[in-house]
Amino acid sequence: MPLNRPLSRPHGLRAGFHADVRDSVSGLLHAGEQWAPADFLIAEHSHPVWEIYLQMHGVTRWIADGRTYLLRPGHLFAVPPRLPHRLVVPANHHHFYFAAIDLDTVERRRPGLVERWKDEVVHRAGAADLADAFAHLVRELTTRYEYAEEGLALAVDHLVLATSRAMVPTAAPQLPIHPAVRTVQRLLDREYQDRWTLDRLADRVGLAPAYLAGLFTAQLGRPPHKYLNERRIDRARQLLATSDLSVTAIALSLGFSSSQHFARTFRQFTASTPTAFRSAAWEHRGEPDAG
Numbered sequence: 001m002p003l004n005r006p007l008s009r010p011h012g013l014r015a016g017f018h019a020d021v022r023d024s025v026s027g028l029l030h031a032g033e034q035w036a037p038a039d040f041l042i043a044e045h046s047h048p049v050w051e052i053y054l055q056m057h058g059v060t061r062w063i064a065d066g067r068t069y070l071l072r073p074g075h076l077f078a079v080p081p082r083l084p085h086r087l088v089v090p091a092n093h094h095h096f097y098f099a100a101i102d103l104d105t106v107e108r109r110r111p112g113l114v115e116r117w118k119d120e121v122v123h124r125a126g127a128a129d130l131a132d133a134f135a136h137l138v139r140e141l142t143t144r145y146e147y148a149e150e151g152l153a154l155a156v157d158h159l160v161l162a163t164s165r166a167m168v169p170t171a172a173p174q175l176p177i178h179p180a181v182r183t184v185q186r187l188l189d190r191e192y193q194d195r196w197t198l199d200r201l202a203d204r205v206g207l208a209p210a211y212l213a214g215l216f217t218a219q220l221g222r223p224p225h226k227y228l229n230e231r232r233i234d235r236a237r238q239l240l241a242t243s244d245l246s247v248t249a250i251a252l253s254l255g256f257s258s259s260q261h262f263a264r265t266f267r268q269f270t271a272s273t274p275t276a277f278r279s280a281a282w283e284h285r286g287e288p289d290a291g
Helices: 103-109 130-142 150-165 179-190 196-204 209-220 222-242 248-252 259-270 276-284
Strands: 016-020 027-035 043-047 050-057 060-066 069-070 075-081 086-087 094-101 122-124
Touching: 016 130, 027 086, 027 130, 027 150, 043 150, 050 130, 069 209, 075 150, 094 150, 103 150, 103 259, 130 150, 130 222, 179 196, 179 209, 196 209, 196 222, 209 222, 222 248, 222 276, 248 276, 259 276
Parallel strands: none
Antiparallel strands: 016 027, 027 094, 043 086, 050 075, 050 094, 060 069, 060 086, 075 122
16 A cells, blocks of 8 residues: 655755654654755754765755865765764755654564664765665655555665665676776766767776767667666656656756757657656656646
């Protein structure tokens, strides 16, 4: 059965939500995804459980335990229970995920998963892979699925697993991919909102553009520009289904030059318009379309 998860939007946000969950089965206290203006501050607060943040876009400064932490895109910031922390002086508009989780509940369900978590602030760069886990959690919170209780618990476990992995050195890849291809792939996975050109990508890895394009296509099955658009459209599907950002705002946030450019690309990959896709997704959620 679907769960009751009250969603609200704190005053001053550009878009996004806060879900007050307090679910004893999953261990999730609250979570959300928010787009905030430059003057949006978060006052000092603490929670009885761990709180995990992932900076998606923009740069922010947090104060916790007497130290200042500068968060850039792809940075993980996790605060242990009962430790006061606050957001100060955002440099610009910013976008972030957050979740407050009772790790004792997760530990009972997944023994050993949280053994690396210590009673101290965690700050890690290069944690953009957590976006997939947060997106999973957002879908469970904003969509009326069957098996909702089980789905939410799995999403919480996914996020805790991804965070635990971010605390240790990166695992070695199992497939022999050229280092330049892997670097470009990671750039496109994590910074898909940038307006990448083949020349810029080639300059980043020190290869000729034509050689990089051929190497990338041979190893990943499509050229860099198509891979980039796949990542953008995957993210667009999620934002259309779970956020109330306008189509134009989504287009610009994903690096498209205009909403028309976005709509053409979206149709190429989905055979649908962004508006029609959103309407169908919101109808499935049982809520009115945001437009």
